[in-house]
Amino acid sequence: MSLETIQNTEPQALWAGMDGVLLRFGLTPEPEAMAAAQRLAADTENHTPDGVIEIAPGLVSVLLRFDPAKTTRTALAKELLARAQHIWQHAQDRPEPARRWTIPVAFGAEYGPQLEEVAQIVGCRPEEAIRRICKADLRVLVIGFAPGQPYIGLLPEEWNLPRQSSLTPGVPAGAIVTAVRQIVMFGAESTTGWRQVGRTAFRSFRPGQDTPMPLRAGDAIRYVQASGPEIEALERTGDLSGGAKLQVLR
Structure with a gap:
């Protein structure tokens, strides 16, 4: 358009x-x-x-x-x-976010098995792809498809990746996947046509909690790189925030 x-x-x-x-x-x-x-x-x-x-x-x-x-x-x-x-x-700029989440993610290897493929499509090395994701000014665009599941964006234009031609049978809860300049953070194990680049211990859907869906449309998201063992340790604690920090901005 x-x-x-x-x-x-x-x-x-x-x-x-x-x-x-x-x-x-x-x-x-x-x-x-x-x-x-x-x-x-x-x-x-x-x-x-x-x-x-x-x-x-x-x-x-x-x-x-x-x-x-x-x-x-x-x-x-x-x-x-x-x-x-x-x-x-009038002005078409996005409204300033009221809240910002900082969320640890393990990228690559078994935590993001398609990171290298994504980096190749984007045209950079995996380390640079991680840097760009962590640097991006991201917002929760909408919650949908599954309870609490956020669509997060937008990544730069070079991240306008097509969906896969076939489905990945299952990615785990906490999977970070990307396509069409967006990131989805799965709250539960799921089939997907998007490519997995990382995994977090953050859970976007928490049945039985006072706030079962902690994210809101418009929330700012900042990812920070963590090691695989760090994410696994966070998962073992049972803390559904997965080490994430919430900052109220206004």
Whole structure:
């Protein structure tokens, strides 16, 4: 999608089920559309429209569910579309994160068996690929596919890797996988078409905990390199944070 096409795109308010309104900024995960969706999600969280009972951000959209006894779909769609158009017509930078996670990761070898393949596709050595991942300004774009599972991005353009042509039968909980300029951090063992470059002891889904899904859309993510034995030691402690540190920024 060209910049001209992006600039000429208008946000849309779409009906979603019996009690939902979907505000959509695009059809593909372009940075401008994602930034606008993040801004709208933050705006509706901070200034929730009357009658809204759930806010669910997507990559380029925001879904809001409402109580029909407190508002109408038409009224809600009109208010949300006005907010979306204002956001789209003004600065498209991402909102500043409210929280930042620093998460240890073991890269390569049995912890990231496809790191060398990824580095070759990107066009660098594995050590440089690790450095670029750890240096990247990453955010949780959306939580989806499985409970608590974050899609994290965006990596630089050279990381626009295609998915594999076949599935990997299983990657472990804590696997760090990458494709299409994004990172997924698995909360449980899973099949995937993305390439595994590392593993963390951090668990993004924690059944039975007061906060079963600790990550939120918009959270900043910073990965730091750790050794394999360090990650294994963290896993043995049973600490589901896996040595991660959470900093509240505002």
